[in-house]
Amino acid sequence: MISFSSVSKRYENGHQALANLSFDVDEGELVFLTGHSGAGKSTLMKLIMLIERASAGQVVIAGRNLNRMRRGQIPYHRRQVGVVFQNHQLLFDRSVYENVALPLNIAGFQSREVGRRVRAALDKVGLLDREKANPITLSGGEQQRVGIARAVVNKPPLLLADEPTGNLDPELSAEIMNLFRRFNSFGVTVMIASHDIALIRSLNHRVISLAKGQLAHDGLLPQEQGG
Amino acid sequence: MARSDSSGKGAVHSKTSLTDKVRSYWLHHRSSLLGSLMRLLSTPGQTLMTTLVVAIALALPATLLVSLSNIQQLGDSWDASPKVSVYLNLRARDAAIEQLLERLQKLPEVADVQYLSSEQVLADFQRLSGFGEALEALEDNPLPATLIITPGLAAVEPEALKRLGDKIAGEAIVDEVSLDMEWVRRLRELMVLGKKIVAALAALLALGVLLAIGNTIRLAIENRRDEIIIAKLVGGTNGFVRRPFIYIGGWYGLMGGALASLLVAAGFWIIQDTVARLALLYQSDFQLDTLGIGGTLKLIGLGTLLGWLGAWLAVGRHLAQIEPR
Numbered sequence: 296m297i298s299f300s301s302v303s304k305r306y307e308n309g310h311q312a313l314a315n316l317s318f319d320v321d322e323g324e325l326v327f328l329t330g331h332s333g334a335g336k337s338t339l340m341k342l343i344m345l346i347e348r349a350s351a352g353q354v355v356i357a358g359r360n361l362n363r364m365r366r367g368q369i370p371y372h373r374r375q376v377g378v379v380f381q382n383h384q385l386l387f388d389r390s391v392y393e394n395v396a397l398p399l400n401i402a403g404f405q406s407r408e409v410g411r412r413v414r415a416a417l418d419k420v421g422l423l424d425r426e427k428a429n430p431i432t433l434s435g436g437e438q439q440r441v442g443i444a445r446a447v448v449n450k451p452p453l454l455l456a457d458e459p460t461g462n463l464d465p466e467l468s469a470e471i472m473n474l475f476r477r478f479n480s481f482g483v484t485v486m487i488a489s490h491d492i493a494l495i496r497s498l499n500h501r502v503i504s505l506a507k508g509q510l511a512h513d514g515l516l517p518q519e520q521g522g
Numbered sequence: 523m524a525r526s527d528s529s530g531k532g533a534v535h536s537k538t539s540l541t542d543k544v545r546s547y548w549l550h551h552r553s554s555l556l557g558s559l560m561r562l563l564s565t566p567g568q569t570l571m572t573t574l575v576v577a578i579a580l581a582l583p584a585t586l587l588v589s590l591s592n593i594q595q596l597g598d599s600w601d602a603s604p605k606v607s608v609y610l611n612l613r614a615r616d617a618a619i620e621q622l623l624e625r626l627q628k629l630p631e632v633a634d635v636q637y638l639s640s641e642q643v644l645a646d647f648q649r650l651s652g653f654g655e656a657l658e659a660l661e662d663n664p665l666p667a668t669l670i671i672t673p674g675l676a677a678v679e680p681e682a683l684k685r686l687g688d689k690i691a692g693e694a695i696v697d698e699v700s701l702d703m704e705w706v707r708r709l710r711e712l713m714v715l716g717k718k719i720v721a722a723l724a725a726l727l728a729l730g731v732l733l734a735i736g737n738t739i740r741l742a743i744e745n746r747r748d749e750i751i752i753a754k755l756v757g758g759t760n761g762f763v764r765r766p767f768i769y770i771g772g773w774y775g776l777m778g779g780a781l782a783s784l785l786v787a788a789g790f791w792i793i794q795d796t797v798a799r800l801a802l803l804y805q806s807d808f809q810l811d812t813l814g815i816g817g818t819l820k821l822i823g824l825g826t827l828l829g830w831l832g833a834w835l836a837v838g839r840h841l842a843q844i845e846p847r
């Protein structure tokens with residue numbers, strides 16, 4: 296589903312964010328992405344979303360070579376990837392329902408189908424009763440779940456989440472992570488960037504670690520001795 | 523990734539058929555059209571300001587153009603065949619006038635001479651000008667006897683006509699000669715000049731409309747920055763993101779054009795009575811030209827086009843800079 300081969304990313308200011316990075320993620324996998332601040336986690340996800348383009352190497356998503364993708368195709372690529380980004384949050388001038396419906400309206404679904412899918416997505420994140428609320432009236436955890444509903448409403452085969460538990464307390468964080476695992480169990484490929492090593496370790500999934508833009512670790516984390 | 527079938531699976535989820543795409547395209551056009559109008563109506567103050575700016579910029583050249591066409595109508599309704607008016611000295615004796623008349627009638631450049639005594643001229647003037655009572659108060663008739671000469675074929679050329687005028691002006695009992703055609707021709711020249719000035723003014727004001735709408739759209743884009751970024755992030759095409767703003771521009775142009783038509787119509791309606799009274803005095807068949815249905819539609823159409831264009835230019839400049847980061 297995700298294939299990076301010898302990918303480097305140098306920003307316009309000359310900063311080398313990723314260097315010669317290679318890895319593959321199969322369809323249906325759930326992987327965590329970790330690394331120190333500035334290691335390149337967000338950059339990696341931006342390459343997948345074609346918010347940025349690789350300076351060298353190949354990025355292939357679901358068989359689509361992103362290097363060769365023209366500008367006009369980018370929106371259609373993005374419809375195949377659900378994202379939960381920390382800094383691209385909800386719109387507060389409309390209801391929860393309308394926030395979640397946005398990707399469907401963009402993709403041109405009929406309103407009956409939109410209603411059905413939006414409610415299904417809100418149901419999955421446990422916010423069906425809040426569809427008419429303005430997101431500003433929701434708690435941080437609830438807002439995050441609305442964001443997740445928006446990311447999955449179009450049933451994308453790939454789901455990216457950049458620090459989805461950033462500001463949440465441990466209990467809520469675990470809840471959100473369980474939500475992602477539930478989507479993964481339905482066959483969605485999931486990649487989650489997170490600092491929360493303790494939580495990641497407890498979930499026991501594949502972990503890709505970056506350090507200064509390079510691959511530092513790829514696989515299960517060793518369980519801590521004696522707890 | 524080695525398995526190519528997984529790409530197929532991904533596509534199945536959201537692939538829409540061509541008819542679906544076409545339908546959703548028109549659906550979005552409709553929702554943008556109505557949505558942008560709702561948005562404008564939800565901020566009536568700002569909407570009214572921009573609409574007013576557009577309306578004034580459109581109403582000004584429209585008023586001037588209609589006024590010009592009225593003046594032109596006036597010039598055209600003037601008998602366009604050249605006439606020479608010869609004003610005789612007040613003290614000229616009848617015998618001398620008789621002689622002059624005979625001599626003029628023999629000239630090859632002259633087709634016809636009409637004699638108006640000073641009493642006839644006064645009566646005409648009283649009838650046409652409406653100053654009857656004021657003139658009756660005068661003891662002496664201040665108006666000279668007048669000869670109206672219709673030039674013959676030999677004097678159709680302006681130069682020949684002028685030579686004829688000069689020749690008659692040399693006569694002892696002639697005070698003044700005026701070539702009426704000259705007056706009409708000057709009016710025509712002024713009209714051409716006036717139209718050019720109005721055209722330049724209209725172009726300038728059209729540019730103003732473009733800038734005003736462009737600026738309004740720029741602000742609208744800035745206000746909806748987050749929405750644009752999120753829409754692009756979840757797969758909104760440039761067209762999808764652009765559409766509502768283009769429609770906002772179109773609405774501004776449409777409303778501005780409609781308001782401009784109203785302003786022009788109101789202006790002409792106000793002066794209509796006065797003009798009708800004047801027309802009755804001078805020339806009964808004069809009808810005040812107004813915008814009319816055709817002109818109104820043109821004005822609204824032009825406004826819409828300008829609004830659309832202004833939005834299109836602004837969107838092209840500003841939307842490309844807003845990308846998810």
Ligand SMILES: Nc1ncnc2c1ncn2[C@@H]1O[C@H](COP(=O)(O)OP(=O)(O)OP(=O)(O)O)[C@@H](O)[C@H]1O
Nearest residue numbers: 306307308310312331332333334335336337338339
């Ligand atoms: N647009 C940009 N232009 C220039 N440099 C950038 C840009 N975006 C990121 N960088 C730099 O690239 C490096 C990697 O950034 P990135 O955001 O990918 O890190 P990260 O692993 O997500 O960090 P964090 O955990 O703090 O979110 C950082 O040093 C950052 O300063």
Ligand SMILES: [Mg+2]
Nearest residue numbers: 336337338457
């Ligand atoms: Mg980051």
